[in-house]
Amino acid sequence: MSRRSDNRGRHDITVAGLGVAGSTLAYQASRHGFKVAGYDVAPIYRKACGDVVSVRGETWRIVKETGSMLTGVKKFSIRVGGAEVAYIDVGGPVWVVVDKSKLVNTLRGLAASLGASIFRGKLSRLDNVEGIAVDARGPYSRGLEDAVITFRVIAECVWEPDTALIDFNVKNRGFYWVFPADADGRLVNLGAGFEKVKDGGLLRRLTLAYYRRVCDARRILDERGAPIQVHAPINLHSGKVLRVGEAGGLLNRTSGEGNRHAMLSSLALVEALRASSDLNEIVEDYSRRVSGLVNEVNVSRALLKTITLIGRGRGEELLVNAPRTFWVKWLKSELTWDSLARIVAGSPSGSLKALKSLLVASLRNSKTSISGLPPSTL
Ligand SMILES: Cc1cc2nc3c(=O)[nH]c(=O)nc-3n(C[C@H](O)[C@H](O)[C@H](O)COP(=O)(O)OP(=O)(O)OC[C@H]3O[C@@H](n4cnc5c(N)ncnc54)[C@H](O)[C@@H]3O)c2cc1C
Structure with missing residues (x-):
């Protein structure tokens, strides 16, 4: 019986x-x-995004099942204030760029074809629904007061379809990105998000100026903004409501990566629901299954806090001097306490050594869990 x-x-x-x-x-x-x-307020999903999904675990299956892949990215230009500090070819695609609207809308359709009831509508109170309640409202799950606003264009540009550019701006605390948006090298997804730029009009002007700097072409096909919850705490459940994706605070704070977290946390919750019908057991099992993601998020939170604490000059110095292994791990979403400790311990760079005390200090000052952090090696 089913x-x-x-x-x-x-x-x-x-x-x-x-x-x-x-x-x-x-x-x-x-x-x-x-x-x-x-339930979703938007009958067709069109939220702005960099549209990158890092290929790890089950994310690849979902991308394939939805037929949403546009191109794979394996080369990266890392810049700080416009100047390249690392060029990395990781050999094979570690990111796939997807048509994210297609990915989400196909998943909705697949769910409906399997019997799910999909409604257009706002659902803000979940504590009174019967059965299992899941908050997957992303950045809208909480107030947007301290959310960072982002803006991106899909625009014409001659661009290698396997190459991405990330240009950090420490002064404004954020970065510009240029990702391929097709497999033909004709379109880019170019955007920006800065903690310190809260005016949407200014962010749009900065982004368009960056587009003019890096691309000769001038035709913009789509432009839109969206919030991202860089400061939200991790919160996997409250009362009887379980939270997945960005609603649960599962977002990398230094890269803005949240698509993989959203997919993997949801898959983890389904496994926990399959294993038990007792809410306490579900919560415990779900928390255990996403502990790796939580660890990643905590590392990114400590890094962001560190950059914030040390200020512009030292922050730039830190990024400029970061060793290649740091960037490879960052791009592959493999920065854990252990890998970070190894990078810091093995680096002769003075500014990276300084990262040790700063990281520990920022952790002490934050609510970030330090379990799993080996302070002796840091
Ligand atoms: C500009 C930008 C670029 C990004 N680039 C990347 C990237 O390249 N790679 C990456 O991994 N991550 C990226 N992210 C982060 C990523 O987009 C999010 O973390 C991810 O979409 C989170 O998925 P989610 O399902 O939790 O939330 P969302 O995808 O935001 O989905 C939330 C859904 O809830 C709906 N909703 C909201 N309120 C209600 C309500 N009251 N009732 C019913 N429905 C509601 C919304 O309509 C929406 O469909 C980017 C984010 C932004 C803003």
Whole structure:
């Protein structure tokens, strides 16, 4: 007997938000026979994004099943204040650029084809729904007062389809990005987000000026902005409401990467729901399954805090002198306490040595969990 008929009324799931996390959850839970009701204010997902998904674990399966891949990225130009500090060819694609609207809308369709009920509508109260309640409202799950605003264009530009550029601006605390947006080398996804630029009009002007600097072409096909919750705490559940993706605070604070976190946390929650129907056990199992992601997020949070604490000059120095291994790990989303400790210990750079005390200091001053951090090696 299928789970759907087995557990009718017992394990039903209501999901608020059908972005990357919510649509992944609706699809995966429906595949496993759960009865899912999903709500989203936007009938068609079009949120601005860099559209990069790092290829790790199950993310590749989801990208393939949705037929949403546009191109793979393996070469990276890392810049600080416009000057290249590292050029890295990692050999094979570690990022795929996707048509994110297609990815999300296909997942919604797949979920519906498996019996999920997909509704257009706002769902803000979840504590009173029956069954399992999942908050997947992304950055909108909490107030946007301290969210960072981002802006991006999809625009014409002659650009290598396997190459990405990231240009840090320490003064404004953020970066510009230029990612390929097709496989033909004709379109880019170019954007920016800065903690210190809170005026949307100014951010748009800065982004368009950057576009003019790096691209000869001038035709913009789409432009839009979106918030990103760089400062939100990690919060995997409150009361009976479980949280996935950015709603749970699962977002890399230095890169803005959240798509993989959204997918993997949703898959993890479905596994926890399959294993038990007891809320406490589900929470415990889910937390355990996402502990690797949480670790990654905590590392990125400490790094961001460190850069903020040390100020512009030393921050730039730190990024300029960061060894290649740091950037490779950063690009591959492999920065853990252990790998960071090894990088710092093995680096002769004075500014990286300084990172040791700063990281420890920022951790002491923050609520970041330091479990797993080996202070003796840092
Ligand atoms: C400009 C920009 C560039 C980015 N680039 C990248 C990148 O290249 N790679 C990467 O990995 N990450 C990137 N991110 C982060 C990534 O987009 C997010 O972390 C990711 O989309 C989070 O997925 P999510 O499902 O948690 O939230 P979202 O994808 O934001 O989905 C939330 C959904 O909830 C819906 N919703 C909101 N309120 C309600 C409500 N009350 N009721 C019902 N529905 C509601 C929204 O309509 C939306 O569909 C970027 C973010 C921005 C803003």
